[in-house]
Amino acid sequence: xxxxxHIVVCGSIVPDPLQTLAPIEGPTGPALKNELMLxxxxxxxxxHALYEAAHLAxxxxxxxxxxxxxxxxxKLQQLMMTIAQKVSFELVVLDGPAGGFTDxxxxxxxxxxxxxxxxxxxxxxxxxxxxxxxxSRDAGVTMQMVGERLGITxxxxxxxxxxxxxxxxxxxxxxxxxxxxxxxxxxxxxxxLAWATGNLPEPPNNPQIGMMNMRTIMPALQKAxxxxxxxxxxSYLGVELPKQRRETRIVKDLSVDEIAREIVEWxxx
Amino acid sequence: xxxxLFLAHTQADGTLPSAAREALSAAVDLCRGLAGSSLxxxxxxxxxxxxxxxxxxxGAARFLAVTGAEFAVSRYASDAAAIExxxxxADATLIVAxxxxxxxRAIPGVVQRLQGRIETHISGLDVADGxxxxxxxxxxxxxxxxxxxxxxxxxxxxxxxxxxPWEGEAGSASPENVAAEFPENCTRTxxxxxxxxxxxxxxxxxxADVLFVAGAGWTKKQADGELHVKEAxxxxxxxxxxxxxxxxxxxxxxDQSVEGExxxxxxxxxxxxxxxxxxxxxxxxxATCCHGEEPHAVGWRFINERRAINxxxxxxxxxxxxxxxxxxxxxxxxxxxxxLLGQ
Numbered sequence: 001x002x003x004x005x006h007i008v009v010c011g012s013i014v015p016d017p018l019q020t021l022a023p024i025e026g027p028t029g030p031a032l033k034n035e036l037m038l039x040x041x042x043x044x045x046x047x048h049a050l051y052e053a054a055h056l057a058x059x060x061x062x063x064x065x066x067x068x069x070x071x072x073x074x075k076l077q078q079l080m081m082t083i084a085q086k087v088s089f090e091l092v093v094l095d096g097p098a099g100g101f102t103d104x105x106x107x108x109x110x111x112x113x114x115x116x117x118x119x120x121x122x123x124x125x126x127x128x129x130x131x132x133x134x135x136s137r138d139a140g141v142t143m144q145m146v147g148e149r150l151g152i153t154x155x156x157x158x159x160x161x162x163x164x165x166x167x168x169x170x171x172x173x174x175x176x177x178x179x180x181x182x183x184x185x186x187x188x189x190x191x192x193l194a195w196a197t198g199n200l201p202e203p204p205n206n207p208q209i210g211m212m213n214m215r216t217i218m219p220a221l222q223k224a225x226x227x228x229x230x231x232x233x234x235s236y237l238g239v240e241l242p243k244q245r246r247e248t249r250i251v252k253d254l255s256v257d258e259i260a261r262e263i264v265e266w267x268x269x
Numbered sequence: 270x271x272x273x274l275f276l277a278h279t280q281a282d283g284t285l286p287s288a289a290r291e292a293l294s295a296a297v298d299l300c301r302g303l304a305g306s307s308l309x310x311x312x313x314x315x316x317x318x319x320x321x322x323x324x325x326x327x328g329a330a331r332f333l334a335v336t337g338a339e340f341a342v343s344r345y346a347s348d349a350a351a352i353e354x355x356x357x358x359a360d361a362t363l364i365v366a367x368x369x370x371x372x373x374r375a376i377p378g379v380v381q382r383l384q385g386r387i388e389t390h391i392s393g394l395d396v397a398d399g400x401x402x403x404x405x406x407x408x409x410x411x412x413x414x415x416x417x418x419x420x421x422x423x424x425x426x427x428x429x430x431x432x433x434p435w436e437g438e439a440g441s442a443s444p445e446n447v448a449a450e451f452p453e454n455c456t457r458t459x460x461x462x463x464x465x466x467x468x469x470x471x472x473x474x475x476x477a478d479v480l481f482v483a484g485a486g487w488t489k490k491q492a493d494g495e496l497h498v499k500e501a502x503x504x505x506x507x508x509x510x511x512x513x514x515x516x517x518x519x520x521x522x523x524d525q526s527v528e529g530e531x532x533x534x535x536x537x538x539x540x541x542x543x544x545x546x547x548x549x550x551x552x553x554x555x556a557t558c559c560h561g562e563e564p565h566a567v568g569w570r571f572i573n574e575r576r577a578i579n580x581x582x583x584x585x586x587x588x589x590x591x592x593x594x595x596x597x598x599x600x601x602x603x604x605x606x607x608x609l610l611g612q
Contacts, residue, residue, distance in 0.1 A: 014408075017544045017564040021411050030414065044545040100407045101414075104377075105386060135409050135544060139389045141377035144345075148381040154458050155345040157374040160538065173464065176370040177286075179473030179539045182343060183461040197538035197545065201524070233386065237402060239414040245589040246575070250582055252596045259578075259595045260605030266576065267479060267512060267553065267610075 004062030005189055006122050007053040009089070010111050010130035010146060011046025012071040012098045013079050015039070017135065023239040028230055030101045030239040040075050040098075042083050045131025049195040051203055052162065053129045054087030060164060065089040066121075068114050070107060071098035073224045080217050085210035086203040091220040092118060096227035100136030101239075103231040108145030110227040115150065117225075123150070126190040132158045132175075133194075140194075147192035155192040156184065161199060271306040271401075273299055274361035275329070276352060278343075278371055279314030285323065287476075288367035290434035292427045295394055296365040297327055297435060302396035306363075309333060310442075311355035313348065315341035317444060325440030333358055334444035339451070342460040346452060348375035353382055354449040362421040363401070368428050376424055385422040392431050409544050410570035429475070430550035430571065472509060472516035472535055479514040480551040480572055481505070482542060484559025485521040486580075488531045491600065498531045504603045505533065511610040515551060517542035517568070519559045543568035557599040561585030578602050 015021060015038040022033040032038065042050070050067060057063035066089060069076050073095040080091065094114045115121070115128075128147055133140035140157070147155050158175035165171065168188040173181040175196050251259065275296035277289035285293075293310075300308040309331040312321055317334045325332075335351035352375055356364055366372050368389065380387045392413070393404030403425065404415050465471060487501040509516055518540040525532050542549065544564035554572035559565065561577060562585045569575060569590070576593045577586035586594045595602065 017409075018562075021408055023412050032408075103386070105380070108381065137407065138409055139387070140373055141380070141387055141389060144374065144377035145381045148349075148378040153346040153349070153378075153452055153455065155374060155378065158370065171461075174370070174374075175539060176343070176463070178475065179465070179471065179537075181464045182370070183464050184344070184458050185461055186458040188457075197523075197541070233418050233420040235417050235419075237415040237417060239407070239412055241412050242410075242570070246592050248587050248589055248591050249593045250587055250596065251593060252582060254595070254597075256597060256601045256605055259597050259602050260609055263555070263576065263595075263602070263606050264609040266574070267555075 003125060004060040004064070005056065005127045006064055006125045007057055007127045007129055008066045008068055008115055008118070008121070009046065009050045009053045010068050010128070010143065011043050011050055012069045013040035013075055014043045014098070014135040016041050022241065029234070030236050031099055035099060036072065036075070040079060042079060043131055043134050043136070045133060045195055045197070047202070048198040048200070049129040049131055049193070050083070050089065051087060051200045052195055052198045054089065054203070055200055056162065056164070066092055066118060068092040068094065068111055070094040070096050070110055070227055070229070073221055077221050082205070084213035084217055085205040085207060088209055088213060091217045093220050093224035094227035095224040096229050098136070100134070100138070101231055101236070102137070102229045103234060104137060104139050104142045104145060106229040106232070108142050108149060110229050111142070112146045112149035114225060114227070115146070123190060126152070128152060128190070128192045130194055132196050143192055143194040152190045152192050154186045154190070157194045158196045159193045159198070160196050162193060271303050271362050272360055273306055273308045273363045273365060274311050274356060274359040275308065276311045276355065276364055276366040276372070277313070277320070278369070279312065279317055279320045283314065283316055283319050285320045286367065286369060287434055288369055288429040291429060291432040292365055292367040293324060293327060293435040294432040295427050299363065299365065299394060299396070299401065300328065303401065304399065309359045309361065311359060312444065313340050313351045313355070321442035321444050323439050324435065324437070325442040326438045327435060331359065332442045332444040333447050335447050335449045339456070343371035343374070344458050344460055345375050345378065346455040346458065349378045349382070350449040350451055350455065352376060352379045354447050356383060356422060358447045362423065364422060364424045366424065366426050368426045372426065376426060380424050383422055385424055386418055386420045387424040387426065389426040391425055391427045394425070406570070410548055410567045473539060474513065474515040475549065477513055477515040478552050479512055480517050480549055480554040481508060481512070481514040482517040482519065482554065482556040482559055483522060483533065483536070484519040484557065485525065486558025486599065488522065488525060488533065492598070496531055497600065498533065500600065502533050502535070504600065504607065506535065507607045508603055508610070511607060515549065516540050517549065519543065519565050520545060556586060556591070557603065561590050566590045
């Protein structure tokens with residue numbers, strides 16, 4: 001691939017999955033209780049996309065990675081303390097809500113607008129990465145909408161593997177039904193790849209990468225563009241936690257044979 | 270008055286996937302519930318006549334179709350062009366479609382093109398006071414919302430397993446052919462084929478009655494201080510075979526493959542259930558050697574009856590997440606279970 005890829009990764013924050021979440025009615029619609037106080041992490045599938053982007057950039061000389069994040073500036077700054085130590089990227093900050101109750105159309109509009117403003121972005125070499133769904137709204141539609149807004153008609157969803165050939169063509173493995181992969185080959189960039197888990201582990205922290213990234217991250221946070229996305233036209237009639245809590249029967253004093261017999265009866269019942 | 274379009278694509282054999290019949294059920298119910306509304310069917314595939322005939326009596330006033338060799342494969346550019354043409358031709362205000370991988374990829378782009386709105390992972394639809402209300406989950410099945418919209422067109426992508434498949438008499442439909450406008454470079458992407466993650470074992474079975482979840486404990490040192498990965502592999506595969514169960518996994522187990530630890534060779538990230546995995550729908554689920562922490566347990570939201578085997582009586586399953594927790598050694602229990610199932 002001559003000149004490498006320009007890889008833009010869309011990804012933001014979600015509440016740490018170990019946190020207890022409770023919905024409340026906010027001034028503009030549903031929100032999470034203590035949302036701004038909840039510890040946050042990089043959205044897991046977007047995180048995989050970022051690590052895959054960094055890996056690809058490392059192996060395709062001349063490539064560059066941008067991370068475009070829509071979220072509250074202060075929370076993104078906290079997140080960068082960990083993420084920035086893992087892989088090299090240039091940050092683009094869109095200062096707005098990162099919660100799940102925003103509309104993906106509005107989010108896609110803000111992300112596409114932010115990407116269009118990236119200076120020196122070569123759209124002919126663009127690979128648009130992101131998670132196949134967020135851990136907040138979990139709609140699985142935002143990347144396709146951003147791609148469509150940017151005029152990219154080669155799109156892949158639920159990607160676990162990308163192989164770049166010497167001629168720049170992309171072989172992509174996408175998750176499909178029944179635990180199988182669809183294998184496709186695209187002639188090259190531009191393309192949208194909404195990642196599932198991928199194949200890479202989370203990179204270890206590297207303070208040198210962190211220091212290098214921080215030179216651009218702090219100015220990026222200062223230059224954050226406001227992105228007041230919401231959910232215009234949506235009427236939420238109710239948001240609630242599932243009520244079902246099971247009365248767990250804890251079986252401690254049965255023999256292995258008795259447990260097995262009980263399980264088989266249940267399975268056959 | 271709503272103009273409802275039910276969208277579906279055919280499979281390689283020309284039939285509709287079961288998820289499509291379920292979505293058709295939802296569309297038909299919706300048409301009955303929304304006074305004055307009409308139903309049309311839009312089909313995509315290389316050849317759709319037999320699929321159209323199979324649902325000919327569903328009550329649709331029109332059958333529209335985009336057909337041809339280009340639409341045999343699941344590809345964003347051609348699928349988006351086909352869906353866009355069908356929605357425009359039907360002048361649809363509500364579009365109901367199944368959440369297949371093919372439509373999940375293509376429909377959101379069409380929503381953008383048509384300046385519509387979309388709801389995915391729909392787990393319930395009802396009509397109250399003449400208004401359509403949609404139910405879907407947020408934060409990976411942590412909370413459920415009911416919502417409505419005034420914006421049209423509104424695309425409704427229905428999860429599999431929510432509605433009963435449509436059943437009715439086959440007949441003879443007369444689909445109107447709709448021309449899809451192909452964008453330039455539409456065939457830059459070629460579909461090469463389909464690949465299973467494991468060459469010799471198909472472990473993910475969405476139609477299975479039982480989900481069997483294996484946790485990282487299977488690959489840890491056991492009471493004798495040794496690893497028993499081979500034995501774990503045999504026990505799990507034997508159970509899956511005898512019970513025709515689907516295999517799920519905790520994140521920690523599938524992550525071991527990229528972290529260089531002992532692994533079960535048939536297990537991949539595709540098996541992962543939970544926050545960053547899938548949320549399958551099965552009548553029963555049996556968790557083994559898995560702690561049942563919240564990020565994993567959210568993937569069990571749609572498992573009706575839940576049992577777990579774990580050595581820790583205080584694990585997550587004991588905290589109201591399972592119906593029964595057996596405090597026992599899963600190796601011993603599953604060995605005996607397999608023996609009993611084999612009798």
